[in-house]
Amino acid sequence: MKMDSQKQVELAGQPHLDRQRVPHHVAIIMDGNGRWAQSRHLPRVAGHQQGMQTVKKVTIAASDLGIKVLTLYAFSTENWKRPTAEVKFLMQLPIRFFNTFVPDLVAHNVRVMVMGDTAKLPDGTQNAVQGALDATKNCTGMILNFALNYGSRDEIVRATQKIAKQVAAGALAPEAITEEFISQEMMTASLGQFADPEVIIRTSGEERLSNFMLWQAAYSEFVFVDEHWPDFDGESLKQALAVFQSRHRRFGGLKNK
Numbered sequence: 001m002k003m004d005s006q007k008q009v010e011l012a013g014q015p016h017l018d019r020q021r022v023p024h025h026v027a028i029i030m031d032g033n034g035r036w037a038q039s040r041h042l043p044r045v046a047g048h049q050q051g052m053q054t055v056k057k058v059t060i061a062a063s064d065l066g067i068k069v070l071t072l073y074a075f076s077t078e079n080w081k082r083p084t085a086e087v088k089f090l091m092q093l094p095i096r097f098f099n100t101f102v103p104d105l106v107a108h109n110v111r112v113m114v115m116g117d118t119a120k121l122p123d124g125t126q127n128a129v130q131g132a133l134d135a136t137k138n139c140t141g142m143i144l145n146f147a148l149n150y151g152s153r154d155e156i157v158r159a160t161q162k163i164a165k166q167v168a169a170g171a172l173a174p175e176a177i178t179e180e181f182i183s184q185e186m187m188t189a190s191l192g193q194f195a196d197p198e199v200i201i202r203t204s205g206e207e208r209l210s211n212f213m214l215w216q217a218a219y220s221e222f223v224f225v226d227e228h229w230p231d232f233d234g235e236s237l238k239q240a241l242a243v244f245q246s247r248h249r250r251f252g253g254l255k256n257k
């Protein structure tokens with residue numbers, strides 16, 4: 001196929017997304033809502049509100065690309081340190097999100113899952129989450145996995161306690177604690193073969209994990225983008241995935257996989 005010269009100029013130097021090789025599990029640290037709002041002289045929560053619209057757009061884009069699991073870091077175990085009013089707003093967002101978006105999720109055959117210490121969320125938030133889990137439980141397409149009150153150290157502590165209890169009860173030999181066994185105790189165990197994200201994208205220019213998927217990220221590729229989360233969209237996702245595809249993944253060996 002012949003491309004017109006304008007298009008050729010636009011795409012020059014940009015990695016091209018190969019749709020046959022999209023990663024199965026994409027995880028996103030959705031950062032920069034506050035800065036997006038502040039740069040517009042708006043309250044921080046306006047950024048969270050706009051960020052919710054981005055979640056909708058990016059979910060549909062990811063589903064259309066054939067991604068199997070999209071994990072979104074929505075609230076960390078450390079985010080409780082923020083002002084009460086902001087935390088309150090963030091706790092109401094899942095209610096607003098699921099109230100308006102569950103029919104679209106079902107229409108796209110998207111199944112909602114959640115990981116994190118959800119028992120500590122307010123009742124209304126827990127109910128909204130449960131409603132979305134129930135409404136989408138028969139969907140067989142992409143899994144939209146929200147990390148809500150999630151912290152990877154908390155996840156590892158819980159897994160360790162569960163395993164230690166089994167050992168203390170004499171039900172488990174320490175030698176039986178393998179990598180696979182530990183993976184089974186992580187909050188991503190229900191994702192099965194897709195538990196580990198091939199790529200972790202973080203928006204807003206920060207280059208850190210902030211307690212996200214420490215166990216699962218052992219061989220993840222990291223893609224950091226400068227855009228704030230409310231400015232991110234399906235096109236940004238495709239660009240980030242093209243960057244992922246340009247990487248050489250060797251897993252300690254010599255061959256690029």
Ligand code: IPE
Nearest residue numbers: 030031032033034035036074
């Ligand atoms: C991400 O945006 C949303 C959450 C962490 C809940 P931020 O609220 O962290 O935005 P910045 O990083 O302050 O700009």
Ligand code: IPE
Nearest residue numbers: 029030031073074075076210
């Ligand atoms: C990480 O972002 C948590 C989420 C995106 C939910 P933060 O904005 O909380 O991370 P730090 O504080 O900049 O490390």
Ligand code: MG
Nearest residue numbers: 031032033034
């Ligand atoms: Mg932030």
